[in-house]
Amino acid sequence: MTAARVGLFGLLGSGNLGNDGSLEAVLGYLRAAHPDAAVDALCGGPETVTARYAIPATRLHWYRGEYRTASRAGAIAGKGLGKVVDAFRTAAWVRRHDVVIVPGMGVLEATLPLRPWGFPYSLFLLCASGRLLGTRVALVGVGAAPIGNRATRTLVRWSARLAAYRSYRDAPSRDAMRAMGVDTARDEVYPDLAFALPAPRGSAPPRPPGRPGAVCVGVMAFHGGDDDRARAAEIHRRYLDGTTRFVRALAADGRPVRLLTGDACDAPVVAAILDAVDSPLVTAAETASLADLMKETAAADTVVATRYHNLVCALKTGTPTLALSYAAKSDALMDRMGLAAYCHPARDVDADRLLGQFRELERRSAELRQTLTERNRTAEGQLQDQFAQLTAALFPTTTPARAQIRQETP
Incomplete structure (x- = not known):
């Protein structure tokens, strides 16, 4: 038996709580189902990820000014050089892993302002490296949406095509990828990964009679x-x-x-x-x-x-x-x-x-609270199914099996 080497990839530790919540949910799954796995991350905020989640982390971009507007020649040159360096850095990082998981996040959408040479390019490098090097890249519970910009749409489409595993957080995401020309026949839809996180314990503190609620x-x-x-x-x-x-x-x-x-x-x-x-x-x-x-x-x-x-x-x-x-x-x-x-x-x-x-x-508060209780119970069960499917699809149990899976990766 050989412990799997698992990488986690994305704009993690960069200040977006939703992205970090998706990471936390997948880490919870890995620690429960695959406690021997060696886990690290390639991410936007490596210091935060290491401090908060106790896993090694590497900076996603070589050029530290990647997300600042480049108006001077030096900054433009730095960004351009960074794209070349990141291609080699990403491939070297991917090669060290058996599996790389992109945990949730809207990585296949542009519902907020986005440049093609930013994260879409980084995701393409990841998925292309995985295909070339035989490392299975899994897009787990991700969001997608129609994309107008041609360059961004092309990078997103090829990233999805090159991934070894895909699942989505809602049906419109799967529909959007199908409309972009991705074969989604084997792709499943599950609730957002954050529904796997534990709910807070205890109840809200009582308030004085007649005082309106917050x-x-x-x-x-x-x-x-x-x-x-x-x-x-x-x-x-x-x-x-x-x-x-x-x-x-x-x-x-x-x-x-x-x-x-x-x-x-x-x-x-x-x-x-x-x-x-x-x-x-x-x-x-x-x-x-x-x-x-x-x-x-x-x-x-x-x-x-x-x-x-x-x-x-x-x-x-x-x-x-x-x-x-x-x-x-x-x-x-x-x-x-x-x-x-x-x-x-x-x-x-x-x-x-x-x-x-x-x-x-x-x-309708009382009625809707009951509805949410029932829907949350269903969501939790569906996410357990998602994690069971991940284990079956991504984690071999022996070294020979891992080698065979790498050879069979299309």
Whole structure:
């Protein structure tokens, strides 16, 4: 028996709590089902990943200014050289592993601004290296969406084709990849990996009789998708104005409001809302993980949120939730959990209409909590099936078996 060498790949440890939650879920699976596996990561924030999850980690990009705008000749040259160096670095890292897992994340979509030479290029290098070197690359519970930019779409399509295993977090993701020309006949759909994380223990602290319950409002530095760059400022202004009016209305009704984020870039939105509303009832939560987010949402009466994994955390804790939806993934998630009627477009936040949906959601609170309990139970069982399938597909039990699988990789 030989311990498997498993690599984890993605924009992990970079400040996005949803990405790190997906990593945590897969690590939990590996430690339970394959405790002898040697695990490390190639990721965006290696120091954070090593400190938080106790696994070795390597920086994803050779050039440290990869995600800064390059306006000077030196920076442009550094980025260009980095693309060449990363091709060799990625291949060398992949070669050291039997299996590489890309845990969740929207790695096959461009619902937020994205350049083809950024993460899509990195993912292509990973999948191409895996195919060339005989290392099985698995895209596990990932998100996908139609992509307008031709270069980005080409890189994403070939990344998916070259992967040895694919599963998706919703049916629209699988449909999007099929529409891009990927054979999805053997690809399965499972709930988002974060539903495998443990829910917070205990119940919300009791509040004095007659005191209204708290509302968590998850905000986002939302500027539209990759095809909306020309209108990004306008989209953001409309989102911020509508969300601010909604929070102000809640505070005027005497409702305590907790502002939640899911990425470090969301902080300016929180600051803008706090400054505009200026009420002691409106406070900002400090969250460093999906576990922290789940504690906040579990203590709330109701959640209204934009970021996908803010929604996941609220639904996971069984809290009635309204989505400020910016992509099909949010609508699909709400439908899976029985709350399809409670979606509101993030691109056109109408505070009055949103308040109407919010009040209807609260009137049905007891009924919806029961629905969420049942849907969460189903999701947990489906993810156990996902992990069992991963074990069967990716992890040989002997060294000869591993060699045979490498030879049979198409």
